[in-house]
Amino acid sequence: MAKFIQVSFLFVVALCFLSFPSVIYSEDVPQPPVSQFHIQGQVYCDTCRAGFITELSEFIPGASLRLQCKDKENGDVTFTEVGYTRAEGLYSMLVERDHKNEFCEITLISSGRKDCNEIPTEGWVKPSLKFILNTVNGTTRTVNPLGFFKKEALPKCAQVYNKLGMYPPNM
Numbered sequence: 583m584a585k586f587i588q589v590s591f592l593f594v595v596a597l598c599f600l601s602f603p604s605v606i607y608s609e610d611v612p613q614p615p616v617s618q619f620h621i622q623g624q625v626y627c628d629t630c631r632a633g634f635i636t637e638l639s640e641f642i643p644g645a646s647l648r649l650q651c652k653d654k655e656n657g658d659v660t661f662t663e664v665g666y667t668r669a670e671g672l673y674s675m676l677v678e679r680d681h682k683n684e685f686c687e688i689t690l691i692s693s694g695r696k697d698c699n700e701i702p703t704e705g706w707v708k709p710s711l712k713f714i715l716n717t718v719n720g721t722t723r724t725v726n727p728l729g730f731f732k733k734e735a736l737p738k739c740a741q742v743y744n745k746l747g748m749y750p751p752n753m
């Protein structure tokens with residue numbers, strides 16, 4: 583009797599090993615749907631080299647930027663996507679699944695304008711946006727606009743700074 587129990591126990595164990603992989607890897611098992619959403623924003627020409635949008639800023643079509651996410655723990659790149667701006671400097675990228683255990687970042691790659699293609703790197707102006715990307719399926723997440731610096735600030739910018747009660751930076 584003891585022997586019989588032992589044998590049938592082994593049989594059950596063997597059965598488990600045999601049947602599990604087929605359940606896990608079977609193509610017939612429907613996969614849960616992947617959630618999808620859009621991330622959108624705008625790219626502008628910072629005609630005043632201000633580091634923020636002013637009334638003289640102009641949106642740039644034909645610019646490109648990169649969205650990249652990295653694993654929080656080991657820094658491995660988990661997701662990369664390139665987006666391009668259209669009219670009004672608007673871009674939209676499709677993102678599949680939440681990236682909540684990752685750090686994501688959007689960086690400017692290239693501008694559609696030769697006179698306005700400097701990526702700000704000095705001082706407090708951020709050349710990229712960093713965030714955690716988790717959104718509900720089907721929704722759109724809008725992030726802050728990113729700006730390229732114009733090579734030379736417009737003379738009219740002095741008035742803009744005046745209105746804001748700010749000293750103009752070295753222009």
Ligand SMILES: *[C@@H]1O[C@H](CO)[C@@H](O)[C@H](O)[C@H]1NC(C)=O
Pocket residue numbers: 614615616617618719720
């Ligand atoms: C998310 O929305 C897409 C498009 O509407 C749909 O195909 C997909 O099944 C949805 N995913 C989830 C997890 O609900």
